[in-house]
Amino acid sequence: MNCRQLAAQVDGYLDGDLDEVGASACRGHLRTCAACRDLADQQTRLRAALAELPPAEPPAHLWAAIDARVGAAEIADSRRGALATGWSRLVAWLRPVAWPVAMVGSAGAIALAVVQLRDAAPSQPLALRAPVIAPAAAPPVRLALRDALDERADLEREADGRFRQVVSELLPLARAEVATWSARRAQAFAHDLERREQAVLVASPGHVRERAWHDLTSYLERVALGEQVALGGGR
Amino acid sequence: MASTAVSDIPRPRADLAAAAMDDATLIAACRRGDARAMELLYHQYKRRVFGLCHRIVGPVDAEEVAQEVFVRVFRGLAGFRGDAQLGTWIYRLAVNCALTQAGKQRRRQEVGDDHLEEVAAPPVASRDPRLSRRVEAAMAELPAGYRAILVLHDVEGLSHEECAAIMDCRVGTSKSQLHKARMRMRELLGPALAAERLPGGEAP
Amino acid sequence: MTARRALAAVVSIALAAPAGAWADDGTDGDGDGVVVERAEFQAGVVGRPVGVIAIDNSLGDVRIEGYDGTTVTVIAVKHAPDAASLRRLRVESLANPDGSVRLTTLLTDRGGAERPAVALAAVRVDLTVKVPRAATISGRVTTGRLEVANVDAGADLDSSTGPIVVRNVAGVVFARSLAGSQRFEEVFGSLDSHxxxxxxxxxxxxxxxxxxxxxxxxxxxxxxxxxxxxxxxISGSIDLEAEPQAGGSVTVTSLRGAVDVRLRGTVGVAVRARAGGRVTLAGAATPTTADRWIEARYGARRDRAAVQVESRFGDVSFALMQ
Incomplete structure (x- = not known):
């Protein structure tokens, strides 16, 4: 056995995967080669160090967070009542793993703004009519050279702005249509609308949010044009 | 071992009486929405799931990914066909979620094949007495997939058969990946592993 | 190469070492130098058919083309004003054991002189991806062009302001854009576009x-x-030339835009139309009001297609072609 062969076999040797002949050959080479003994020593040490890494303890509040998310998802299911189609599964797969948990706090403030927008009744105090994705949440202006990342954030804000404008134009049209509906259907509409607005609010910027905007605007388009929309669910 | 510390905190002992449930009973109870069963399943797997997430995506995102894993577990139990062990299925979800997240992370330190060459010898604080901290740092430099196999096999102590089932690959692939991961670790840690020998003396 | 392929069996690979960086190097001092880096690599899990391929490129164009092979080949071309900025552009590839492949481009944070601030217009990454025909496509761009051709298992496409172009695609296709145009040629399957x-x-x-x-x-x-x-x-015009199917339907509705529908083929149609503006039915102007439907029937009675054309405030015209 030479050093190169040993390097290839050392894992199997240390893991006890080699047969007696192979193991003996390794031992034989290690007896005579200091460099390979070093290699084997280091591998042994590495294994021990890995096995002894301090365990990462799950935080105590983890269960509560999971329980809450499962509960929220089930409530959403009960409202949706739709079967997962192949596409919705694909979409679920595409959804970023990291849910914007941290956003929930800031979304609270924004949620109010959406409701304001939807109920832009004259009796509402004007001061409350903030834009949906309020630029109030924008980071402080930096004096450093503007960067592509800043420009992209601007583009995202612009896109939000355009969608917001479209929603504000569609809402009166949709509401005029809904005014001719039964109270029960009108309530279902309000509920569906809210669900779609929530989806916009929790979506992270970029395509995920644009998707939620598309869902909201095309829903309003359908209602505004007097189409039969599946209430309480459906795309 | 001290490993029971956290799970013992405020949990009523009565819950643990159900611990005798086998996987099939547990799954059936969870599917019925039995809250205690769900919590029990969580406690059974939380440490390893969180450990996998923690080692693969790092401390910042670990909690979020672990949440995602368990949400997927509970949401997916209805479709769990039982063609794999429950544990294998859960760890596979965990590894997939963690790898997906690792792929998305915009780390300040970008890690990738092209970059690794440049950081082959990380600045090792040679006075750092804790090898494990260096090991963690070196692991963070590995491509995420290497990290995954290294965690499954060498940290969590799973067999190659289990690793292969979790990573959905052949046993041979699992072995060769692990070999490469260890070699990369040795390159990254080289000085640290060697230095450790001098003062410390005995190998563990 | 075999090492890389084996690695792909489990994991994410950052962009393979550049196949060749050639450039003006940006050091010519006048500031308008361009550094271009081109890399070609394969993505996917060896020996596993590619199921879903998801490509997310917010830094430039994406061109996805199906072919009769089994591997996914990616050509990534990065442009930046200088080598330091180029280092901020990354292409990541993630191959999952389930056969799904995800390609993502990203612009990393600034990092001092090593990764200086750069204007968005000065950097771009274009991806050309050859995929097995049977792969299901998911593609996203922001301002770039998203092009998909010759695939058989559908596509889910998003763009913000860049155009979407789809040609010769079978399967279910979804497309969404904010300001980007969308063009579809030869699509065989359900299509949903917004x-x-x-x-x-x-x-x-x-x-x-x-x-x-x-x-x-x-x-x-x-x-x-x-x-x-x-x-x-809502406010755009609609111009449709269609061939109605037996028992099918054609519904064209606008709030403010003009609607012009021409039908050809052998299937009988039952038409109803209304408009806030003028209604022209089969060449004859017909008086109507916005709240009254005009109905007409043409051709064979069996399996008539139901046709509805409407503009709340605009004009409507409907015609049958020989």
Whole structure:
């Protein structure tokens, strides 16, 4: 056995995967080669160090967070009542793993703004009519050279702005249509609308949010044009 | 071992009486929405799931990914066909979620094949007495997939058969990946592993 | 190479070492140098058919083309004003054991002199991806062009302001854009398209359903032969030339835009139309009001297609072609 062969076999040797002949050959080479003994020593040490890494303890509040998310998802299911189609599964797969948990706090403030927008009744105090994705949440202006990342954030804000404008134009049209509906259907509409607005609010910027905007605007388009929309669910 | 510390905190002992449930009973109870069963399943797997997430995506995102894993577990139990062990299925979800997240992370330190060459010898604080901290740092430099196999096999102590089932690959692939991961670790840690020998003396 | 392929069996690979960086190097001092780096690599899990391939490129164009092979080949071309900025551009590839492949481009944070600030217009990454025909495509761009051709298992496409172009695709196709135009040629399958300000164009679309909605954009269709066709706009115009299917439907609705529908083929149709403006039915102007439908029937009685054309405030015209 030479050093190169040993390097290839050392894992199997240390893991006890080699047969007696192979193991003996390794031992034989290690007896005579200091460099390979070093290699084997280091591998042994590495294994021990890995096995002894301090365990990462799950935080105590983890269960509560999971329980809450499962509960929220089930409530959403009960409202949706739709079967997962192949596409919705694909979409679920595409959804970023990291849910914007941290956003929930800031979304609270924004949620109010959406409701304001939807109920832009004259009796509402004007001061409350903030834009949906309020630029109030924008980071402080930096004096450093503007960067592509800043420009992209601007583009995202612009896109939000355009969608917001479209929603504000569609809402009166949709509401005029809904005014001719039964109270029960009108309530279902309000509920569906809210669900779609929530989806916009929790979506992270970029395509995920644009998707939620598309869902909201095309829903309003359908209602505004007097189409039969599946209430309480459906795309 | 001290490993029971956290799970013992405020949990009523009565819950643990159900611990005798086998996987099939547990799954059936969870599917019925039995809250205690769900919590029990969580406690059974939380440490390893969180450990996998923690080692693969790092401390910042670990909690979020672990949440995602368990949400997927509970949401997916209805479709769990039982063609794999429950544990294998859960760890596979965990590894997939963690790898997906690792792929998305915009780390300040970008890690990738092209970059690794440049950081082959990380600045090792040679006075750092804790090898494990260096090991963690070196692991963070590995491509995420290497990290995954290294965690499954060498940290969590799973067999190659289990690793292969979790990573959905052949046993041979699992072995060769692990070999490469260890070699990369040795390159990254080289000085640290060697230095450790001098003062410390005995190998563990 | 075998090492890399084996690695792909489990994991994510950052962009393979550049196949060749050639450039003006940006050091010529006048500031308008361009550094270009081109890399070609394969993505996917060896020995596993590619199921879903998801490509997310917010830094430039994406061109996805199906072919009769089994591997996914990616050509990534990065442009930046200088080598330091180029280092901020990354292409990541993630191959999952389930056969799904995800490609993502990203612009990393600034990092001092090593990774200086750069203007968005000065950097770009274009991806050309050859995929097995049977792969299901998911593609996203922001301002770049998203092009998909010759695939058989559908596509899910998003763009913000860049155009979407789809050619010779089978399967279920979804497309969404804010201001980007969308153009579809030879789509065999259900198609669902939504744009806010972008125009939508369809040429030779045949499937169970074609649903297209534009807010301010115009919609134009030629050779549309899907069974259920529904086109809607709020302020854009709609111009459709379609071949109704037996027992199918063609519904075209606009709030403010003009609607012009021409049908050809052998299937009988039952038409109803109304408009806030003028209604022209089969060449004859017909008086109507916005709240009254005009109905007419043409051709064979069996399996008539139901046709509805409407503009709340605009003009409507309907014609049969020989």
């Amino acid at each position: 744009a806010v300000d972008g125009d939508l164009a369809f040429d030779s679309v045949r499937g169970a359903a074609l649903t297209a909605r534009a807010y301010a954009g115009d919609i134009a269709g030629r050779g549309v032969a899907s069974k259920q066709v529904r086109l809607t706009s």
